[in-house]
Amino acid sequence: MAKTHDAERAGIERRAKIVNAALTLFATQGYRGTSLMAVAEAAGITQSGLLHHFSTKQALLAEVLAERDRQTFDAVEIGRDYSGPAVLRALEIVHDIVERSRGNRELTRLGHLGAFGSNEIPEIALAWARERTRTFHANLSALVAEGIAVGDVRADADPDAVASLVIATISGLEEQWLLDESFDMLGAVRAFVRLLRHDLLVTP
Incomplete structure (x- = not known):
């Protein structure tokens, strides 16, 4: 039993090494520019060892996004x-x-490519982007509705519209930054949050 447990732990640790290596390489070289061999070398294992955990590059990408x-x-x-x-x-x-x-x-660029579809990345990234946006929207909308119910948020606020506005702002700011790295994305999001707090909250 002890040997089985040790083997399982080693497998989990090896899988984590692969994912972290792939995350770093995808972030620096992009999805298309990263080979499974490069990921295996960065993780300190053979390519066959990598394929034992991830049979395809798409499967690895799915775990990297998660x-x-x-x-x-x-x-x-x-x-x-x-x-x-x-x-x-x-x-x-x-x-x-x-x-x-x-x-x-x-990886931010990869997320945008996934959201809008691209031949550069597989369908799995599009599915991830859709689910991520759906979940984010649902959570934000629920928080705004909760704020209205307890009196923290203005009663005339539209939870779905606020959630859509926040998501659209994040996406738009990231897109501007991806096009021009000198764009002050953080300064812009701070300004947006200040405006939203002032307009949305009963007591800004």
């Missing part, structure tokens, strides 16, 4: 306690997500 989201949520402490209005915490998270996107240019 890991990117996990790392983002961990980095912005999405589950931490917060004493103020929940919608304010959501706006803080919006800022922190954009800040993290700035440090992952190629």
